[in-house]
Amino acid sequence: MYNEKVMDHFSNPRNVGEIKDANGIGEVGNSKCGDIMRIYLQVEDDIIKDVKFKTFGCGAAIATSSMVTEMVKGKRLDEALEISNQAVAEALGGLPPAKMHCSNLAADALHEAIKDYIAKKGK
Amino acid sequence: MKRIYFDHSATTPVDREVAELMLEYMTDKYGNPSSVHAFGRETRKALEEAREKVAALINAAPNEIFFTSGGTEGDNLALKGVAYANRKKGNHIITTAIEHHAILHTCEYLEKQGFSVTYLPVDENAMIRMEDLKNAITDQTILISVMFANNEVGTIQPIKEIGQLAKEKGIYFHTDAVQAAGNYPIDVKELNIDLLTMSGHKFHASKGIGALYIRRGVRVEEIQHGGGHERNLRAGTENVPGIVGLGKAAEIAKRDMEEKVTYIQGLRDKIITTITEKVPHIKLNGHPESRMPGNVNFSFLYIEGESLLLNLDMKGIAASSGSACTSGSLDPSHVLLAMGLPHEVAHGSLRVTLGRGNTEEEVDYFLGIVPEIVEKLRSMSPLYGS
Amino acid sequence: MKRIYFDHSATTPVDREVAELMLEYMTDKYGNPSSVHAFGRETRKALEEAREKVAALINAAPNEIFFTSGGTEGDNLALKGVAYANRKKGNHIITTAIEHHAILHTCEYLEKQGFSVTYLPVDENAMIRMEDLKNAITDQTILISVMFANNEVGTIQPIKEIGQLAKEKGIYFHTDAVQAAGNYPIDVKELNIDLLTMSGHKFHASKGIGALYIRRGVRVEEIQHGGGHERNLRAGTENVPGIVGLGKAAEIAKRDMEEKVTYIQGLRDKIITTITEKVPHIKLNGHPESRMPGNVNFSFLYIEGESLLLNLDMKGIAASSGSACTSGSLDPSHVLLAMGLPHEVAHGSLRVTLGRGNTEEEVDYFLGIVPEIVEKLRSMSPLYGS
Ligand SMILES: Cc1ncc(COP(=O)(O)O)c(C=O)c1O
Numbered sequence: 102m103y104n105e106k107v108m109d110h111f112s113n114p115r116n117v118g119e120i121k122d123a124n125g126i127g128e129v130g131n132s133k134c135g136d137i138m139r140i141y142l143q144v145e146d147d148i149i150k151d152v153k154f155k156t157f158g159c160g161a162a163i164a165t166s167s168m169v170t171e172m173v174k175g176k177r178l179d180e181a182l183e184i185s186n187q188a189v190a191e192a193l194g195g196l197p198p199a200k201m202h203c204s205n206l207a208a209d210a211l212h213e214a215i216k217d218y219i220a221k222k223g224k
Numbered sequence: 225m226k227r228i229y230f231d232h233s234a235t236t237p238v239d240r241e242v243a244e245l246m247l248e249y250m251t252d253k254y255g256n257p258s259s260v261h262a263f264g265r266e267t268r269k270a271l272e273e274a275r276e277k278v279a280a281l282i283n284a285a286p287n288e289i290f291f292t293s294g295g296t297e298g299d300n301l302a303l304k305g306v307a308y309a310n311r312k313k314g315n316h317i318i319t320t321a322i323e324h325h326a327i328l329h330t331c332e333y334l335e336k337q338g339f340s341v342t343y344l345p346v347d348e349n350a351m352i353r354m355e356d357l358k359n360a361i362t363d364q365t366i367l368i369s370v371m372f373a374n375n376e377v378g379t380i381q382p383i384k385e386i387g388q389l390a391k392e393k394g395i396y397f398h399t400d401a402v403q404a405a406g407n408y409p410i411d412v413k414e415l416n417i418d419l420l421t422m423s424g425h426k427f428h429a430s431k432g433i434g435a436l437y438i439r440r441g442v443r444v445e446e447i448q449h450g451g452g453h454e455r456n457l458r459a460g461t462e463n464v465p466g467i468v469g470l471g472k473a474a475e476i477a478k479r480d481m482e483e484k485v486t487y488i489q490g491l492r493d494k495i496i497t498t499i500t501e502k503v504p505h506i507k508l509n510g511h512p513e514s515r516m517p518g519n520v521n522f523s524f525l526y527i528e529g530e531s532l533l534l535n536l537d538m539k540g541i542a543a544s545s546g547s548a549c550t551s552g553s554l555d556p557s558h559v560l561l562a563m564g565l566p567h568e569v570a571h572g573s574l575r576v577t578l579g580r581g582n583t584e585e586e587v588d589y590f591l592g593i594v595p596e597i598v599e600k601l602r603s604m605s606p607l608y609g610s
Numbered sequence: 611m612k613r614i615y616f617d618h619s620a621t622t623p624v625d626r627e628v629a630e631l632m633l634e635y636m637t638d639k640y641g642n643p644s645s646v647h648a649f650g651r652e653t654r655k656a657l658e659e660a661r662e663k664v665a666a667l668i669n670a671a672p673n674e675i676f677f678t679s680g681g682t683e684g685d686n687l688a689l690k691g692v693a694y695a696n697r698k699k700g701n702h703i704i705t706t707a708i709e710h711h712a713i714l715h716t717c718e719y720l721e722k723q724g725f726s727v728t729y730l731p732v733d734e735n736a737m738i739r740m741e742d743l744k745n746a747i748t749d750q751t752i753l754i755s756v757m758f759a760n761n762e763v764g765t766i767q768p769i770k771e772i773g774q775l776a777k778e779k780g781i782y783f784h785t786d787a788v789q790a791a792g793n794y795p796i797d798v799k800e801l802n803i804d805l806l807t808m809s810g811h812k813f814h815a816s817k818g819i820g821a822l823y824i825r826r827g828v829r830v831e832e833i834q835h836g837g838g839h840e841r842n843l844r845a846g847t848e849n850v851p852g853i854v855g856l857g858k859a860a861e862i863a864k865r866d867m868e869e870k871v872t873y874i875q876g877l878r879d880k881i882i883t884t885i886t887e888k889v890p891h892i893k894l895n896g897h898p899e900s901r902m903p904g905n906v907n908f909s910f911l912y913i914e915g916e917s918l919l920l921n922l923d924m925k926g927i928a929a930s931s932g933s934a935c936t937s938g939s940l941d942p943s944h945v946l947l948a949m950g951l952p953h954e955v956a957h958g959s960l961r962v963t964l965g966r967g968n969t970e971e972e973v974d975y976f977l978g979i980v981p982e983i984v985e986k987l988r989s990m991s992p993l994y995g996s
């Protein structure tokens with residue numbers, strides 16, 4: 102069902118956990134399917150210094166969460182905002198068609214976290 | 225890696241003896257039972273002997289057994305066959321909200337054909353209430369179809385009471401016994417069952433073969449048209465190897481029933497007790513007593529079923545889940561939802577279904593790793609500990 | 611006594627290689643293809659590989675192949691499925707008078723559901739006339755169903771012309787290729803076939819498995835309801851052993867097609883020539899050229915088919931007849947009658963259908979005894995010599 106890369110990220114997820122003093126947190130959920138993703142960011146000078154996630158969901162949900170954290174660590178915010186759900190799926194070498202809509206939400210969670218950071222900074 | 229199979233409600237391995245008999249009826253005794261020559265007579269005889277064995281499993285008469293291609297066809301034939309043949313008597317059918325899709329989707333189809341269907345609700349243990357059933361009956365009711373045992377949570381319905389009530393009211397009673405037949409003692413006479421569906425691959429015969437028991441006198445219309453096979457009720461060259469295998473599997477099931485049930489139930493109870501002790505935040509789904517001997521179904525709160533399955537799979541254990549994510553559909557199991565479980569709890573369910581080939585050792589290995597996996601997944605879960 | 615099997619149109623022995631592969635998918639690789647774990651993934655993969663092989667046999671795409679429980683189900687699904695899904699376009703179906711009962715009885719059922727069916731007549735060789743077909747088409751015609759090769763007399767219909775005509779008129783074309791598939795080269799693209807039924811047990815796969823080819827884009831409604839198997843067209847746990855066996859049988863059939871056809875046709879022609887020479891008062895039924903490689907069908911005047919069969923059977927030879935007496939019905943073969951044979955001639959027919967396992971020696975043994983038997987029966991017949 103899942104390719105090797107997806108299974109690798111699923112079984113050894115990168116950057117699992119919380120950041121205590123995160124300055125950006127984003128959460129998305131697919132209320133129908135029930136999965137929830139939360140991304141924690143530590144941003145300095147518009148650079149993502151650290152990122153962690155927590156996810157309730159299927160194999161694809163966990164793998165995409167893990168993948169997106171790898172993709173953005175060390176990146177500038179504007180670069181990170183350009184990453185789409187599609188790009189995350191591609192970086193994983195593809196997902197089963199049934200999973201594309203339902204659990205491919207990691208980039209959305211990331212964007213929410215960035216928005217949260219920007220909103221907090223603006224205050 | 226050792227592979228452990230804990231998914232016997234999905235399908236079972238074919239018994240070695242059954243498979244070898246099937247092989248004989250494929251390569252050597254291959255005649256068409258409709259042929260008049262020696263090759264044909266030989267398979268005709270084997271066919272009728274198999275019918276006797278299948279009948280004996282459920283205490284029916286041989287001429288009350290009709291072979292089908294499996295449980296789904298049996299369910300379709302029972303519901304459509306009874307509905308079409310008894311249209312003049314009424315257009316109302318009663319079933320339950322927790323039936324298999326072979327029943328539910330057939331009922332939906334019949335609704336489009338002008339029948340009216342009542343889907344009985346269930347309680348938190350997946351049991352129907354006799355009161356609801358009584359209240360649902362109208363003078364238009366021609367058929368009650370209630371599954372014998374549920375495939376997800378293992379709950380066994382009050383079949384005898386239903387049979388009794390149906391008999392009193394003069395309404396046909398069909399039961400989808402795909403999970404129970406061959407795995408649990410059934411006596412159609414004692415239980416007042418008019419029609420019963422069984423499927424070979426759930427009790428160590430092959431996939432692609434099944435049978436429908438139809439009590440003598442029940443009016444059923446054929447749904448597959450062609451040659452007059454199975455006394456004009458089911459056209460198509462008989463699947464002789466499948467049927468002979470089904471007969472053998474029925475014979476073995478009947479012979480070993482008591483021993484098998486006791487053994488499997490022992491494994492089941494060990495799993496239920498140990499998980500309940502060792503893992504916090506869980507819920508046993510299904511009825512605590514009236515339950516299939518091999519069925520374990522737990523919801524592990526805060527985690528998701530597919531992730532749990534994949535982790536078990538990586539450790540060589542094959543189990544199943546009522547999570548929507550494993551099926552590609554959006555909603556989790558209609559059974560768990562009908563029992564009143566909230567979405568997120570339904571999502572975290574794990575079904576382990578045991579067979580006579582499973583060992584205590586396998587169970588111990590499983591019990592050793594489940595708490596770790598659950599802990600690991602919970603530590604990633606945004607729902608847990610927050 | 612040596613047993614000689616000359617009834618390959620009734621059913622064939624399962625290839626040893628096919629049967630052993632099936633055994634493996636019964637006892638060892640037994641997962642349910644719908645399961646997400648390793649056991650399930652393994653059989654899912656095998657299922658899809660089998661689909662590719664079956665597709666390759668008739669030059670279709672894998673996603674145009676849907677597995678069924680056999681030829682009868684395939685015919686039912688093709689006719690009812692197309693009829694129900696295209697009801698809005700029209701209610702007229704064209705078929706022939708010599709189809710198998712799986713087609714004829716399904717058509718009769720559809721007539722009761724409000725469809726109108728034309729049964730094309732055939733000529734003395736069991737061929738339809740293209741002129742009749744053209745004249746039968748109305749603006750209500752949604753489907754033409756003409757069998758590829760007849761099961762009794764072996765006549766192969768002008769499939770390419772029919773396909774061409776159907777395409778021009780925008781009408782779906784189904785062919786019941788249960789006899790031809792695996793035994794005769796078929797290219798659905800070249801022949802413009804929209805739907806094609808095949809059955810495993812006619813080409814060395816098992817009874818109880820078959821496939822329906824549905825060209826991409828053709829609208830068909832499911833007739834068996836349940837889980838969403840076979841892309842929602844055919845519910846029911848997939849018969850994995852049967853399917854894997856069908857795939858292997860298709861692969862072998864494709865590989866050996868040319869050789870097999872030449873070999874079998876050689877035996878057939880020897881029988882036809884020798885009987886024609888040695889036995890007086892006979893009639894070859896079916897087309898002299900456009901005929902299945904393995905089909906021999908003779909009427910022996912003044913004698914009755916069942917008596918002939920029984921005599922052959924006593925000598926170890928299994929053949930078949932279009933005689934009513936072998937089938938328990940009162941009328942002799944509807945095929946022979948449709949070809950214009952008088953009742954008494956139809957009664958005296960003998961069908962010999964050859965397979966790749968038959969030998970020249972078996973043929974010679976048969977040819978040695980037939981004249982004697984015929985002579986003996988004629989000497990008892992009040993119709994003979996008077
Ligand atoms: C309760 C129940 N009914 C019907 C079916 C369908 O049977 P089959 O898979 O043989 O078509 C199943 C299993 O899949 C089942 O568990």
Ligand SMILES: Cc1ncc(COP(=O)(O)O)c(C=O)c1O
Nearest residue numbers: 460461680681682710761788809
């Ligand atoms: C031409 C034809 N169509 C349909 C069928 C039915 O196929 P099955 O026996 O696989 O149901 C047969 C054989 O019995 C046949 O010869």
Ligand code: FES
Nearest residue numbers: 136158159204549
């Ligand atoms: S969490 Fe449901 S499909 Fe991924």
Ligand code: FES
Nearest residue numbers: 914916934935936
């Ligand atoms: S001659 Fe006896 S049944 Fe036909």
